[in-house]
Amino acid sequence: MPVTPLAIVETGMVTAVGLDTPSSCAAIRCAIDNFQETRFMDEGGEWQIGSEVALEEPWRGRVKLLKMASMSIRECIDKSGIGNPEEIPLILCLPEKDRPGRVIENDDTFFADLQDELGLEFSPLSRVLGHGHTAVAVALKHARSIIAEKKAKQVLISGVDSLLSNAALSAYEQSDRLLTSSNSNGFIPGEASATLLIAAPERSGKPQLLIHGLGFGVEKAFLGSGIPLRADGLTAAIKASLQETGCEMHDINYRITDITGEHYYFKEASLALSRTLHKRVEEFDIMHPTDCVGEAGAATGPLVIAYQNYFSVNGHGKGKRVIAHFGDSDGKRSAIVMSYSGA
Structure with missing residues (x-):
């Protein structure tokens, strides 16, 4: 049965290609990157290419x-005109506890320091999630419950992370997951922060990007497991999100993903599509x-x-x-069905 949707009210971004949402999204839209040599060296003796955020210091x-994190949250708050942040929960997405190169030792202390950095105090309903890429779907599930139960009218979801550390780069290079001078099947390490302000959809008819179904799955054949990949986990997540939305895969127009260059994830996306799309369509693009x-x-x-919000709002x-x-990396999968009311 379709669930009540959520709406994206405002966003904030800090990336290597821009220190706010408009500049970051415009650069991504134009396929502009900021990949440069970092201060790290790979095992082949070449400087490691990375995507580093350049701040004032x-x-x-x-x-x-x-x-x-404070910059992306501040942008989101300022643009939306929030006057009562103490009534708004902040769901903060951080790296997994066992992720190589994780520099945050205590999540609660980091959250408190973030509030101090912002000079704000958020709702006691705030929480920290350590789920990596899939954390945004878990955060949206919590936000949906908070808003549906009328515990808050709006929820902030923010993520921050960096893989530009010696510990992270060494671990990923050892497992052949890093794009280096000797490995072409890997990702370019980066860092960023992004924030979403979530609320119930407006009744005014104003165009909005709406969040509909959320789906979750677990892939037993995760990268490096040695098990043949059938994309069971991603297929399950996609099917669950479609069921919550009340539609089929052929009703979807295109995909947007977190794929960063590793062949495994492109193969997984292709397999999942073949197992969920049961009617022929002219094209099914993937961003x-x-x-x-x-x-x-x-x-x-x-x-x-x-970025999807920017992409939709700008037509x-x-x-x-x-x-x-x-x-x-550990096999957790999630899927989110969205629609743009102005399309």
């Missing part, structure tokens, strides 16, 4: 994460905006949704409905 590690900003970890989910969408899907 050369902050690193935890401090830089606080600065990026992957992380091509321009690199692998941004837990910031990827909110970033993809924020670039190839139809009314789009499905987003996300995957984590």
